[in-house]
Amino acid sequence: MNILVITISVLLSVICVLLALLQHYYFINKLYKRPSIRYEEPVFEDLIPSDRNNKYNYNYPLQQVEDQNSDRILSQLNSVLVSQPKEDTIRYLLKNDKATGTDSEVYNTLQAAIAFKLSGKSHKALKLFEHAAAIAPENADVLNRYGEFLEQQHHDIVAADELYFKALSHTPDHKAALINRQRTAPVVEGLDYNLFKLIDERNDFLKNRIKLDAFETVKKQAYYLHIYHTVGIEGNTMTVEQLRYLLETGQVVSGKSIIEHNEVLGLEKAMQYIKLLVKADYIGLEQILGIHRRVMGHVDPITSGVFRDEKVFVGNHVPPPHEDVPDLMESYVQWLNSEDAQSMHPVRYAALAHYKLVDIHPFTDGNGRTSRLIMNLILLKAGYPPVMVLKEQREKYYDALKTANMGDVRPFVRFVAQCTLQILDMYIYGTIRSIEGSIDEEDKNIIKFE
Known part of the structure; x- marks a missing residue:
């Protein structure tokens, strides 16, 4: 009897140990395992040079120029980019946060717009709807009516849907806007x-x-174009040729500030760091701080790579208190490496990663550049080329971020998607133009720039 009891006790002890080991294994591997971004092999990381010793060689001497671009391919690529539509049908709405017109003025303007619409004078109606939305950006009736006009007269269902959403953000129980958005959202x-x-x-x-072979030439020029637009959004006034001169020769550019020089040098270092991270399995706080340290290291060595310790304001948006930043960044990193995030389309994932970091605003300065670099890191990992937001798109870029702050992140995701498409078109256009007559009819149907 005693032997049976001892045997059973030993068996139970062994089972308990095995169960504990299994629980430990599950806990370690399921809860603490760092998931990697599981996409195809990156193919575009070579768009970023590895170091300054591996810079591109030109068959003409580098010269410091002031206001003109003598490089034909660079000029063509830039002209393709800036020729993209820069107007936003609802840009007037997003410039203002508070009403500037009286109730009677708003009502009279809206009624006049509706009257012109009914009489078939669409151009005049559009101007009045824009004006009404500008002086009453929180008026749900104005936003809803403007959306209906864009949907019915201009067949712009995307802009209309954004207006319906904005109307509901100010007046959640607006019946007409609710009905309209139920119809447009799935479309x-x-x-x-x-x-x-x-x-x-x-x-x-x-x-x-x-x-x-022609892609090599395009790649050389696009790299400098990327730096030019990225620092240009932040107010840097260097031309493409000037920053190329700085990076190629290490010589200062006459008439430009030390900060402008350092912004270019810092971004170049950060882009080289991004290339090193492309094949890493995990994007953590160390990597994010490393990106920021390189972006701002030349401009402000003290605060570079360090979370902010003060309250900041971004327009009318107030980011979270600085005391919450460490915890918020931990949560951000967990989301960044989660299966839910990585199961999205890479462009959507990259756009949301950008927005979420900007929303936290973890640094005193350099948040936008750091966020765009993380966005491009994700795109490169997923086998897409890095995206640039053009200087000419600055207003639309910030408007999309402002809309995201209001609760609708889709316009920002859509903006990043359009930028991605724009960059793909630029590269394709560059290769086609560099090999005149070598493209067949099937390729011509892919992209047309005539």
């Missing part, structure tokens, strides 16, 4: 899906084009 979701599909088609096409 817009389908359009966004088609946009991602188009991006993937262009990206696959570009992967075949990069095997051509």
Whole structure:
């Protein structure tokens, strides 16, 4: 009897130990395992040079120029980018946060706009709707009516959907806006899906084009164009040729401030660091701080790579208190490496990663550049080229961020998607122009820049 009891006790002890080991294994591997971004092999990281000793060689001497660009391909690429539509049908709404018109003025303007619409004078109606939205950006009736006009007269269901959302953000029980958005939201979701599909088609096409010799020439110029627009959004006034002169020769550019020089040098270092991170399995706080340290290291060595310790304001948006930043960044990193985030379309994932970091605003300065670099790190990991937000798109870029702060992040995701498509078009255009007559009819149907 005693032997049986001892045997059973030993068996129970062994089972308990095995169960404890299994629980430990599950806890360690499931809860603390760092998931990696599981996408295809990166193909575009070579768009970023590894170091200054591996810079591009030009077959003409570098000269410091002031206001003109003598490089034909660089000029062509930039002209393609800036020729993209810069007007936003609802830009007037996003400039103002508070009403500037009296109730009677708003009402009279709205009624006049509706009257012109009914009489078939769409151009005049559009001007009045824009004016009404500008002086009453929180008036749900104005926003809803303006959305209906854009949807019915201009067939711009995306802009209309954004207006319906904004109307509901100010007046959640607005019946007409609720009905309208129930109709438009699924349609817009389908359009966004088609946009991602188009991006993937262009990206696959570009992967075949990069095997051509002509792509090397385009790549050389696009790298400097990327730096030019990225620092330009923050107010840097260097031309493409001037910053190229700085990076190639290490010589100062006459008439430009020390800060402008340091912004260019810091961004270059950060882009080189991004290239090193492309094949890493995990994006953590160390990597994020490392990106910021390089972005701002030349400009402000003391605060570079360090979370802010003060309250900041971004327009009318107030980011979280600085005491909350460490915990918020821990949560951000967990989301960044989560399966939920990585299961999204890479462009959506990259855009949300950008917005979430800007929303936390963890640094005193350099948040935008750091966020855009993390966005491009994700895109590079997923096999897409890095995206640049043009200087000319600065207003639309900030407007989309402002809309996201109001609760609708889709316009910002859509903006990043359009920027991605724009960059793909730029690279494809550059390779096509560099090899005149070598493209077949099927390729011409992919992209047309005539």
